[in-house]
Amino acid sequence: MFLPVKSNQRARLTVAFSHVLFRSTEASGNNEDVTTTSNNSTQTPSDLSPPGPNEEVLPQAHHQNPGHCIASFAAINQMRTNAQLCDVRLEVGVETIHAHKVVLASVSPYFYAMFNDDMLERTQGLVRLHDVDYTALRQLIDYTYTGEITITEQNVQVLLPASGLLQMHSVRDACCKFLLRQLHPSNCLGIRSFADAHSCKELHTRSHKYALQNFQQVVGTEEFLLLPFDEVKDLISNSQLNISSEEKVFVAVLNWVKHNLATRQIHIAELMSHVRLPLVSRDFLMTCVESETLIREDSSCKELLLEAMKYHLLPEQRSLMSSQRTQERRPEGxxxxxxxxxxxxxxxxxxxxxxxxxxxxxxxxxxxxxxxxxxxxxxxxxxxxxxxxxxxxxxxxxxxxxxxxxxxxxxxxxxxxxxxxxxxxxxxxxxxxxxxxxxxxxxxxxxxxxxxxxxxxxxxxxxxxxxxxxxxxxxxxxxxxxxxxxxxxxxxxxxxxxxxxxxxxxxxxxxxxxxxxxxxxxxxxxxxxxxxxxxxxxxxxxxxxxxxxxxxxxxxxxxxxxxxxxxxxxxxxxxxxxxxxxxxxxxxxxxxxxxxxxxxxxxxxxxxxxxxxxxxxxxxxxxxxxxxxxx
Known part of the structure; x- marks a missing residue:
């Protein structure tokens, strides 16, 4: 298209509409394209009539389609589904997924490095992946094309490690947030262990805090009884443990030890050293602690019992007997x-x-x-x-x-x-x-x-x-x-x-x-x-x-x-x-x-x-x- 040449300007050739801005006009329900001109006026195409003889000719206009990326990726995803123009196949076990390298590299730093750095897979059409679940990989590849993924209780345990491996951080973070919303006394210890295994620091911190704050319910779960010794000690020694009375901690320790007495009895003295026996009631001390066979048969436990009895018998000297076991726990919050x-x-x-x-x-x-x-x-x-x-x-x-x-x-x-x-x-x-x-x-x-x-x-x-x-x-x-x-x-x-x-x-x-x-x-x-x-x-x-x-x-x-x-x-x-x-x-x-x-x-x-x-x-x-x- 040629523009008229004015007397005081040299002739020039340009494209009148090199770019058009598309906007969704929800108020009117009108989805027409909108043109933004160089003088910042905005008109619909129907208003862009030829200028009159005395009107200035606009030098350029802008066209943009906000739905362009969505439509393009939908088309590319359809081509992937039809195995069209795909330049890589991802193999997990006996399953294969077709994909486009450029799409994978645009979303996953893992694939970006694989297809750009000096790696063997850079020129190969078939890439074998290990230590990743096929179903999780399939969902993550779908996500790279659609930007959408559904996280459920059934798939989160495979999605989180897979997204971590592929360095798809937004999906990994979404998995962590999903697990945070699922926290319950019956599963918080398992989620904490899972978070620790996959280096999810915030999830680990918050699930640990949840276990401390809901300790009285947590100790009644199977997850607690199956904890290793170090994790039990870590819980009961924490000064932020939220409990109504120290008796709850004593009972929790006994239940854990008796769950597998043959292998756990050797830990009872060390665990009891973190139970604040001086703070339990005298009745509980005499009827439950003193009469417990595991306490009476262990010399270190008997010393702890005597310490608690002395604390009870000499209230005027309690300030002189101050120790970690005489300090009241104070939960965070x-x-x-x-x-x-x-x-x-x-x-x-x-x-x-x-x-x-x-x-x-x-x-x-x-x-x-x-x-x-x-x-x-x-x-x-x-x-x-x-x-x-x-x-x-x-x-x-x-x-x-x-x-x-x-x-x-x-x-x-x-x-x-x-x-x-x-x-x-x-x-x-x-x-x-x-x-x-x-x-x-x-x-x-x-x-x-x-x-x-x-x-x-x-x-x-x-x-x-x-x-x-x-x-x-x-x-x-x-x-x-x-x-x-x-x-x-x-x-x-x-x-x-x-x-x-x-x-x-x-x-x-x-x-x-x-x-x-x-x-x-x-x-x-x-x-x-x-x-x-x-x-x-x-x-x-x-x-x-x-x-x-x-x-x-x-x-x-x-x-x-x-x-x-x-x-x-x-x-x-x-x-x-x-x-x-x-x-x-x-x-x-x-x-x-x-x-x-x-x-x-x-x-x-x-x-x-x-x-x-x-x-x-x-x-x-x-x-x-x-x-x-x-x-």
Whole structure:
């Protein structure tokens, strides 16, 4: 085609339409080709009429067909099916597949090197492949022409190694992702072994993590019983093992050994050294561990048993017996949650409980307590939440119970030796300490502690002051008791108990009298917030510096609060519920210790004065709540 020659231009010959852009116009349902001209205008072919006498002639236009590659590859694939223009045959066993070298080389670096480098197969029309499954190869060759492949439970175990051999990484990655979606306690160990054999690092890491997180279900599978010794040891020695109690690990080891006793008995001592026997309950230690023949007949196992018994018998010396076996396992993914327990509003005493996720700023209900309680003591220990004493609307209580977040259930434990409401409580070194409070007749100064391993309450030295509505906190291996009411005066006094020497000693008093205040410790400081000074509920707060041995004021809360709770999460304080002098509160505030600033966050569902609260680290709590609720 010749273009007209203008007077000020030299004549030139060009092709008017060297390239046309094709687009699918979905809005109009029109699949016409679209032309993009050099001046960026876009027109359909029907609009490209010859220019008028006074219009500028367009020098060029572009044509592109987006479906070109798809149509071309479909045609090439059809030629492969008909064995047309094929220049290579792939032989696996007695089976042969026709293909085109250029297509194979464009998708597989393995074939690219084979057909381009100085290799024997470069000039051959027949290539014999070894160590590859024919069905997998057939599917992968189909994929090179179509870009599509179907991965199933039946073919993934041959597709993954074949795609790895041919360096078809996108298919290999798709196989790994498919296996990740198939993870289950019954197959995670097998998938982990398969991933290790084929160097799938991410799949191996995530399947191993899955086995750790679901260990309690994994140990009941045949895959676990068939594991080699080294892999069993690798699992049970891991500090991130997710278990409800160490008893589960002991039973798992015994079951594995007894599955093939003749060859596995020699490993029992080494495996038991990774079971944290000091952390099992005394009943289990005496009825299951001590009576087990395999333990009694092995001298190393007997030493481990004696170590555990000593740990149980001498709770005051546990800090001196610290070792890997006395450390609680902490699964990866454990996150802190704030539990609000019981309390009262108007004339009602609650047994309802709720939990707050600081990361989502949301409250969720959990199972109610077995008893209605306000003015109780709440603390967390060994992945469980303990609630002690309190008032049920009729009498003060000595009963206690604990909550297991894995089952979303409450269970009774041994009652205290004394009825206590308005008590102080904390956990330290594997023990729960309670002191002060009110027994229905008088304010108390007595102290007792509970050992979850033995289920026994023991008396401890009493405080020097009677304290009702006192609060306890742990700072630098000592227990601090703050404020309260001694039946005559509201207290500003503070005293400190050192469990290592078993003695109370005075600490500088607070700047204000505070009963029913909120107390928490973080970063070398003891915080005391709100409370009642005998004339009104307070919003002010102060903190004690252990280094300076003195108190200093902090910013006041937005609301006046007494009978509330203060808890610490990752260096941040939360004040929950309580009473402002006229009504029960459900509001919650967060304190930033660095900025010295309070911020209001989402309120609790229920109004709760005399509330109990504690922080408990849980693993996927919301998911567990949904599962247990649906049971």
């Amino acid at each position: 454990m996150k802190p949650y704030i539990f609000a327990v019981g309390g009262g509003s108007l004339f009602a005493i609650h047994n309802e409980c709720e939990v707050y996720n600081p990361r989502t700023n949301a409250w969720t209900p959990v199972a109610p307590m077995l008893w209605r309680r306000s003015r109780s003591g709440v603390t967390a220990l060994h992945k469980q939440l303990y609630v002690v004493g309190g008032y049920d609307g009729v009498s003060d209580l000595s009963t206690a119970e604990f909550y297991n977040p894995l089952t979303n259930k409450w269970t009774n434990i041994t009652p205290m030796g004394t009825k206590r409401s308005c008590l102080g409580i904390c956990s330290y070194d594997g023990l729960i300490y309670v002191c002060g409070g009110y027994d229905g007749a008088s304010c108390l100064s007595s102290m007792e502690r509970y050992d979850p391993l033995t289920g026994i309450w023991s008396s401890c030295p009493a405080m020097s002051t009677r304290r009702r509505y006192c609060r306890l906190a742990v700072l630098e291996n000592c227990i601090y008791s703050l404020g309260g009411f001694d039946s005559t005066n509201y207290q500003s006094s503070v005293e400190r108990f050192d469990p290592r020497v078993g003695r109370w000693c005075p600490v500088p008093s607070m700047t204000a009298r505070r009963s029913s205040c909120g107390v928490a410790s973080t970063d070398g400081h003891l915080y005391c917030i709100g409370g009642n000074d005998g004339t009104m509920c307070m919003s002010s707060g102060e903190r004690f510096s252990l280094r300076r041995n003195s108190w200093e004021p902090i910013a006041a809360m937005h609301s006046r609060r007494s009978t509330h709770e203060v808890v610490e999460v990752d260096g941040t304080l939360f004040a929950l519920g309580g009473n402002d002098g006229s009504s029960s509160l459900n509001s919650v505030e967060r304190y930033d210790t660095r900025l010295n600033k309070w911020t209001v966050v989402n309120a609790m569902v229920a109004r709760r004065s005399s509330v109990g609260a504690a922080v408990l680290e849980c693993f996927h709590l919301e998911r567990g709540l949904v599962q247990t609720t649906n049971l």
